Amino acid sequence: MEIVKTTQVTKVFKGVEAVSEVNLSIKEGEIYGFLGPNGAGKTTTIRMLLGLMKPTSGGIELFGERIINHRQHIRALKQIGSLVESPSYYAHLTARENLEVLRKILGVSRNRVDEVLDIVKLTKEANRPVKGFSLGMKQRLGIASALLGNPRLLILDEPTNGLDPAGIQEIRSLIKEMPRENGVTVLISSHLLYEIDHLATQVGIITKGKMLFNGSIESLRKKAKHQVAFTIGEVEKAKTILLTNGLVPTVNKNSLLLDYIDHEQVAHLVYQLVQENVSIYRIEEKIKSLEDIFLKLTSEENEHVHKNTAG
Amino acid sequence: MFIKILQAEGMKLKRKWLWFLLFLGPAGVVGLTLVDYSVRYEYLIQQNPNVWEGLFHETNITLPTAFLLGGTILASNIAHVEYHRSSWKQLLSLPVTRLSVYTAKFIVVMAMLLIASAFLSIGIIGLGWWLGFGLPSSWKTLFVYNFYPFFSAIPFVAIQIWLSMLFKNQSRSLALGIMMSVTMSGMGELPSWFIWQWPMLVFSDYRNTYMITGAIIGIFLYGAGAFHFIRKDVA
Numbered sequence: 001m002e003i004v005k006t007t008q009v010t011k012v013f014k015g016v017e018a019v020s021e022v023n024l025s026i027k028e029g030e031i032y033g034f035l036g037p038n039g040a041g042k043t044t045t046i047r048m049l050l051g052l053m054k055p056t057s058g059g060i061e062l063f064g065e066r067i068i069n070h071r072q073h074i075r076a077l078k079q080i081g082s083l084v085e086s087p088s089y090y091a092h093l094t095a096r097e098n099l100e101v102l103r104k105i106l107g108v109s110r111n112r113v114d115e116v117l118d119i120v121k122l123t124k125e126a127n128r129p130v131k132g133f134s135l136g137m138k139q140r141l142g143i144a145s146a147l148l149g150n151p152r153l154l155i156l157d158e159p160t161n162g163l164d165p166a167g168i169q170e171i172r173s174l175i176k177e178m179p180r181e182n183g184v185t186v187l188i189s190s191h192l193l194y195e196i197d198h199l200a201t202q203v204g205i206i207t208k209g210k211m212l213f214n215g216s217i218e219s220l221r222k223k224a225k226h227q228v229a230f231t232i233g234e235v236e237k238a239k240t241i242l243l244t245n246g247l248v249p250t251v252n253k254n255s256l257l258l259d260y261i262d263h264e265q266v267a268h269l270v271y272q273l274v275q276e277n278v279s280i281y282r283i284e285e286k287i288k289s290l291e292d293i294f295l296k297l298t299s300e301e302n303e304h305v306h307k308n309t310a311g
Numbered sequence: 312m313f314i315k316i317l318q319a320e321g322m323k324l325k326r327k328w329l330w331f332l333l334f335l336g337p338a339g340v341v342g343l344t345l346v347d348y349s350v351r352y353e354y355l356i357q358q359n360p361n362v363w364e365g366l367f368h369e370t371n372i373t374l375p376t377a378f379l380l381g382g383t384i385l386a387s388n389i390a391h392v393e394y395h396r397s398s399w400k401q402l403l404s405l406p407v408t409r410l411s412v413y414t415a416k417f418i419v420v421m422a423m424l425l426i427a428s429a430f431l432s433i434g435i436i437g438l439g440w441w442l443g444f445g446l447p448s449s450w451k452t453l454f455v456y457n458f459y460p461f462f463s464a465i466p467f468v469a470i471q472i473w474l475s476m477l478f479k480n481q482s483r484s485l486a487l488g489i490m491m492s493v494t495m496s497g498m499g500e501l502p503s504w505f506i507w508q509w510p511m512l513v514f515s516d517y518r519n520t521y522m523i524t525g526a527i528i529g530i531f532l533y534g535a536g537a538f539h540f541i542r543k544d545v546a
Contacts (some may be wrong), residue, residue: 050404052545070408070541077406088401090323090392097322104319105405145401 001028001064003153003185008214009058011044011209018044021058026187026202032256033200033217037298042189042210043085046157050082050188051211051271075200081151083159087138088145091131095122095141097150098130106149116144120174122128126209143174144253154178160195172199195292207298227286228266231255233279241272257286316407316415323392324419329385331422336381338430341438343373348434348442363442368514370435375510376492378460380426382468385423389416390475390484398543413537417472424461424468432457436464451493462522466506467491473536477543488497 004026011019019041024238026032031099047053047142049060051073060067062076089098101111116127117123120140125133130141139159146154156175160168178184190196196203213220232238235254242256243248245268249256261269266283273280326328339507348355359365393399403409415530435457436447447453467488474484491507501508506528 047400047431047545050400052400052403054542054544074406074408077404078403082401082404084400084404086397088398089396090398091396092326093323097325101319102316102405103324104322105407109317149405 002026002061003028003030003063004032004187005061006049007044007059007061009045009048009055009060010311011041011048011053012056012083015208019048019055022206022209022211023214024204024211025214027187028185029183030202031178031186031188031196033196033203034138034187034206035193035196035203035294036189036191036206037122038191040191040206042206043157044190044207044209046082046155046187046189048086049155050080050084051077052084075255078149079152080144080155081149081153082155082157083139083146084155084157085140085161087135089130089138092129095133096126096146098141099144102145102148108149111286112148112150116147119147120144136163136170139163139167139171141145143171150182152184154184154186156191160190160192168195175199193291205294205297207274212297220293226260228258228261229255229282229284230258230269230273230280231282231284232273233281235277238273240276241276241278243267245269245272255282313411315413316411317418320389320415320419324389326356327388327392329423331522332381332384333427334430336377336427337434337526340370340373340377340431342433344370345438347372349436350447352442362442363439363448366435366439366442366444367452367529370457371513374431374457375460375464375513376496378427379464379467379495379510380418380489381427381462383471383492385420385440386468386471386475386488387485389419390472391481392410394479394481403545409541410537411474413540414533416476417469417533417537420468420472422466426463428458428461449465455518456513459518460510461523463509463512463525465525466532468512469529469532469536470506473532473539476540477516 002025004024006022006024008021008023009019010017010021011139022041022045024045034042034045048055051060051067051070062073063079065072065076067073069075090101092102092179095117096113099116103110103113114123117126120143122137122140122144130138133141143156143159145253146156160171161174163171172195175186175188178186187198188196197217200217203213203217204211205217229252230238230249231254235251235256238250238256239249242258247258247261247269249258251257270280270283344366355365355369356362359368393402402412427462432453435453439445439447471484471488474487476483480483494510495508498508498511503517506525512518513523515521
């Protein structure tokens with residue numbers, strides 16, 4: 001079942017499309033990584049899911065129900081826990097009091113406050129005013145708040161922003177346990193791929209308000225295959241030789257790029273190129289990381305937009 | 312459900328100095344009136360054969376300004392508590408209607424102003440007794456004079472709440488509130504529909520009209536503010 005589904009959701013701010021025809025689809029039990037550089041439209045999309053902003057056009061479905069009015073949104077919000085951007089809290093209140101305020105509204109049992117404090121390991125600090133907390137502790141309190149209502153869907157917008165590596169690690173392992181233990185579906189956004197690389201099962205990449213990729217992390221990883229680059233003298237001649245071998249290279253200045261080929265094939269190609277008197281300067285294996293793919297995807301879109309505006 | 316939201320609002324104001332303000336405001340008004348009487352007791356006592364009416368008259372030199380300043384500060388604070396650490400997004404992504412959130416905040420401010428008015432009444436009774444006036448001659452007059460700002464200032468407070476919720480920068484709503492609080496006394500030349508001066512017009516012949524229209528227009532302005540708040544995007 002699809003927990004979140006958006007169809008052609010668009011949000012226009014003063015004539016500028018912040019989110020443009022975005023289609024999201026998140027199934028139950030998934031950890032969906034919502035990726036994109038800062039200002040790509042992630043937070044705006046999330047705010048629309050939470051009813052904080054109204055879409056200019058397009059539709060939103062939550063838990064299989066199409067959201068048409070405020071009342072329906074509120075019914076859906078009963079099953080959603082969220083943490084949006086910078087931590088929200090009442091600074092003069094203690095961690096426990098902050099959760100008490102939310103508990104009153106959510107109508108969950110008093111024990112639940114202790115439970116969530118325990119999950120995020122804040123039990124010892126529970127009676128201290130939050131203004132004295134470190135950023136990591138505030139963020140953990142934010143996660144505790146999001147978990148308070150036993151949500152079916154957890155929406156975390158940049159939950160590791162501004163945290164140190166240890167804090168990131170802690171939050172990552174916390175999130176990873178959620179679907180396994182409670183069947184919670186998680187939507188987590190980030191501008192850093194490596195943060196959700198080992199976390200997400202599905203990934204969506206957004207830039208300038210447009211979705212560029214939507215699929216499993218495996219299918220994204222497939223794009224990250226190794227390549228072999230031949231830097232050579234006569235590119236055109238070499239290209240013909242490769243083509244006769246059934247290999248389609250991409251030409252990049254004076255080098256030819258091939259998708260991964262094994263040792264034997266490399267040896268065979270070198271032999272043929274040498275026989276045809278093509279000078280080989282260098283043969284190297286290029287490893288594309290997920291980060292490279294992410295950067296490539298997002299920068300291509302940037303160039304594309306630049307060209308459009310220039311034209 | 313609404314009671315829970317109201318309770319949550321109350322909890323947010325825990326350990327806030329706002330509660331102290333509810334004593335401080337009335338204490339200031341009573342204190343200034345006391346100074347007034349101790350400086351020119353003989354003169355004041357001759358002004359009005361009804362000493363209690365005379366006392367209410369003197370009280371009303373400072374009361375409207377103090378009341379409006381208090382309303383301005385309270386309205387700003389109930390919005391600031393959400394703006395301070397960006398809690399609006401957290402609060403409004405809970406399963407609550409925006410109307411109930413707006414209404415709860417409105418009720419909290421009005422309730423605090425009501426409490427302050429009640430404290431003032433107690434203070435004035437005490438002051439009158441201390442000055443040797445005995446008990447008030449008419450409880451109805453006492454009520455009308457002490458609670459006049461509460462009703463006639465509802466439009467003022469509704470506008471302050473709306474502006475405080477609208478702008479993150481609280482200096483905007485505070486600037487308007489403070490300016491109106493301190494400049495409105497003695498502005499009799501202003502047209503009668505100018506709602507900001509209503510709290511100052513306790514001695515006018517149309518006192519009761521201002522109290523009733525204050526409540527009606529005030530509720531209407533609360534509705535308009537809520538209507539806007541429900542529709543606005545939360546950044």
